Amino acid sequence: MQDTIAAISTPKGTGAIAVIRIDGEKSHEIAKKLTKLDKIEYRRVYYTTLWYNNEILDDVNIVFYKTPNSYTGNDLVEIYCHGGILITHKVLDVILNSGARLAERGEFTKRAFLNGKLSLIQAEAIYQIIEAKSELSLKISLENLKGRLGEEIKSYREKLMRILAEIEVSIDYPDDIDSDIDMILKGLNEIYETIKEKVEKSKKGLHLSSGIILTIVGKPNSGKSTLLNRLLYEDRAIVTDVPGTTRDVIKGEIDIKGVHFIIADTAGIRKTDDMIEKIGIERSLKEIKKSDLILFVLDASTGFTNEDEYIYEKIKDYNFIPVWNKCDLGKKIERFQKESVQISALSGEGLRNLEDKILDKVKNIIENGESSHVTTQRQLEILERVKMYIKSALDNFDFGYELDIISIDIRKALEELDLLSGKKFSEDLLDTIFSNFCVGK
Ligand code: GDP
Incomplete structure (x- = not known):
């Protein structure tokens, strides 16, 4: 069973309200016990009292989310309590004593990614929305959250898949090979130019x-x-x-x-x-x-x-x-x-x-920044590798290599694109990305 995690999601310090999140299978059970609420409707705000050992902890608003309809995709609870330092920590402590553990940095968003609620680019966009220092980078990050860069990557992927399919047909049916090769070369050159331009713009735009x-x-x-x-x-x-x-x-x-x-x-x-x-x-x-x-x-x-x-x-x-x-x-x-x-x-x-x-x-x-939509060094480095593999495929054409050799580089480019979107990922990569987040995000 996956751990149930909890954290204060609002900044440290005093405020009118603080938000505490609990995520995982035991989240509803823990929150029900503390509020003494029995039958609950999901995604409804309840104004209620938090109890612990028959003592009043705080008057709060609380919302229950049922899997998969939550930020993380799991059963999730959000508690809106008073925003004092002491009170928020007391509420958190009680939740932790009731069977949850403290969330790691970015763990809620990591769970959202692992549950397919967000792509890696969208997760990165969330971090950048929080960190945004200018209107412009905020705008670009918001567009990426809506999936703009993801759409572009998808289109590169589809084009490369089509080229790969053509190569495979040519290998299987070698009769009409000349016209097929023209098509393949044209397609590869087009995508190379598109990605090259994207890399150039991104390098300049990353400053934003x-x-x-x-x-x-x-x-x-x-x-x-x-x-x-x-x-x-x-x-x-x-x-x-x-x-x-x-x-x-x-x-x-x-x-x-x-x-x-x-x-x-x-x-x-x-x-x-x-x-x-x-x-x-x-x-x-x-x-x-x-x-x-x-x-x-x-x-x-x-x-x-x-x-x-x-x-x-x-x-x-x-x-x-x-x-x-x-x-x-x-x-x-x-x-x-x-x-x-x-x-x-x-x-x-x-x-x-x-x-x-x-x-x-x-x-x-x-202008380059506005149109590039690549917002992290990780994204840029991957895009450069995609460019490098396509270039290598084109060079291999020039050297007169067989189509199956050429397809190796195209497959590598496709793998890189999957790393970019997060279709493929490693634990290390997730740790690097999410350790930048704050606890509670
Ligand atoms: P820096 O060595 O180039 O960093 O120069 P500072 O900024 O330390 O300035 C040197 C001196 O010029 C200081 O006494 C400033 O007050 C003076 N100063 C700087 N800008 C102006 C200006 O626009 N008008 C006048 N009258 N004095 C200035």
């Missing part, structure tokens, strides 16, 4: 769930930390008048019109003999390589200097916006007149323009 990386660079004292603070609306970076004070990389996260950004303030980049500063500058250069967009901060009160030229040489091949800062002090704007944004990080002037420009510069990442 974790955040687009924005890096602030500029010579010491140009106002990078002040700008970071402005963007974050809080004093997270240390702002001082001594050049070279931001020696490490300081990061924060912001939302601009529903798009999530991870923003990093780097050490000022300049030629220096100071060892510690050199290390800071090395780190800045590493950050530049990782970033999707760079804000190149220039001091409008001094104009474009040799120090700026030195930095420009390092970043010119990346996606960057020249930002003339300190425009309240002067406007010596000799370079980047058209493409730059003029601001005062100190007063906040020009910040809205800068944010609009930032969104404009990462437009293609946002």
